[in-house]
Amino acid sequence: MIVHPSLSLQGRRALVTGAGRGLGRAIAVGYAQAGASVVMCARREGLLKETAAQARTFGGEVVPIVADVTEEADVQRLAEAAGPVDILVNNAGTYRSGDWQTVPLSDWDEIIRLNLYAPFRLCQVFAPGMVERRWGRIINVASVYGSMGPKWQLYPESWGPSSYFASKHGIHGITHYLSSRLAPHGVTINSLSPGPIMTSDQRVGLDAAGEERLRKAEGLARSEIQMARLGDEDDYVGPAIFLASPGSRYITGQDLKVDGGWSAW
Numbered sequence: 423m424i425v426h427p428s429l430s431l432q433g434r435r436a437l438v439t440g441a442g443r444g445l446g447r448a449i450a451v452g453y454a455q456a457g458a459s460v461v462m463c464a465r466r467e468g469l470l471k472e473t474a475a476q477a478r479t480f481g482g483e484v485v486p487i488v489a490d491v492t493e494e495a496d497v498q499r500l501a502e503a504a505g506p507v508d509i510l511v512n513n514a515g516t517y518r519s520g521d522w523q524t525v526p527l528s529d530w531d532e533i534i535r536l537n538l539y540a541p542f543r544l545c546q547v548f549a550p551g552m553v554e555r556r557w558g559r560i561i562n563v564a565s566v567y568g569s570m571g572p573k574w575q576l577y578p579e580s581w582g583p584s585s586y587f588a589s590k591h592g593i594h595g596i597t598h599y600l601s602s603r604l605a606p607h608g609v610t611i612n613s614l615s616p617g618p619i620m621t622s623d624q625r626v627g628l629d630a631a632g633e634e635r636l637r638k639a640e641g642l643a644r645s646e647i648q649m650a651r652l653g654d655e656d657d658y659v660g661p662a663i664f665l666a667s668p669g670s671r672y673i674t675g676q677d678l679k680v681d682g683g684w685s686a687w
């Protein structure tokens with residue numbers, strides 16, 4: 423296969439967090455196919471092993487590490503096992519449904535710690551090596567909900583914890599701040615903002631209520647999203663490769679919305 427050199431990840435080493443399933447798995451496998459050696463982490467070993475097996479089919483080095491990115495001891499272990507990383511994808515993230523007035527503050531803390539604190543901590547750990555080598559790419563997976571609130575007509579019963587929105591807005595703050603610190607050293611940092619997605623993992627084993635929610639979401643997608651469908655994990659592989667590639671060297675501090683045109687009406 424002939425790939426333009428500006429899009430090849432040959433000879434680069436990437437770390438993808440939350441690679442056990444969903445977007446993280448798709449990006450990790452996509453990077454392996456694009457020629458990178460890939461370090462990947464998640465907490466559940468079985469799922470991570472499945473991702474690693476898929477990535478290994480492309481022949482490069484694949485290093486799965488069971489680690490919780492919110493735990494400092496695990497982050498240290500990850501740093502030692504990963505070695506010099508050229509591309510960091512802060513993908514691990516979560517949300518929980520709940521009303522903003524009654525959400526337990528322990529939920530707030532947990533979501534902020536995973537979605538906001540951990541990406542910043544991993545930048546602290548991995549960016550200095552990129553600076554030293556004068557080449558690096560950091561991609562923070564955010565969300566379209568990092569630049570707006572939930573439309574009440576779509577979520578009449580109140581959707582999503584406020585901490586999710588706060589964490590994803592915060593990702594843009596980190597991205598903007600660090601872009602100014604890292605740009606002089608050849609290191610870029612950008613965010614990738616998914617719109618509404620239904621990953622293949624989210625489609626597995628839905629009960630009747632889940633099926634009903636999916637049908638409703640697909641109906642809404644047809645009227646709300648310009649591409650008239652929900653996204654899936656494969657929609658993120660190309661954009662993630664581009665932001666990690668040599669060809670994106672003059673793009674930093676930016677947010678790439680991959681939302682089927684949802685935010686562009």
Ligand SMILES: NC(=O)c1ccc[n+]([C@@H]2O[C@H](COP(=O)([O-])OP(=O)(O)OC[C@H]3O[C@@H](n4cnc5c(N)ncnc54)[C@H](OP(=O)(O)O)[C@@H]3O)[C@@H](O)[C@H]2O)c1
Nearest residue numbers: 440442443444445464465466490491513514515565616619
């Ligand atoms: N799916 C969507 O609709 C959507 C929309 C907008 C933005 N996003 C963002 O896209 C990213 C990926 O979403 P997704 O839907 O692919 O998520 P997902 O299916 O829930 O997968 C999350 C991955 O992160 C891992 N993870 C969770 N907590 C972790 C921790 N503390 N340390 C290390 N790994 C951890 C999970 O594995 P373990 O549980 O085994 O650790 C799993 O592999 C997230 O940042 C999310 O906010 C998703």
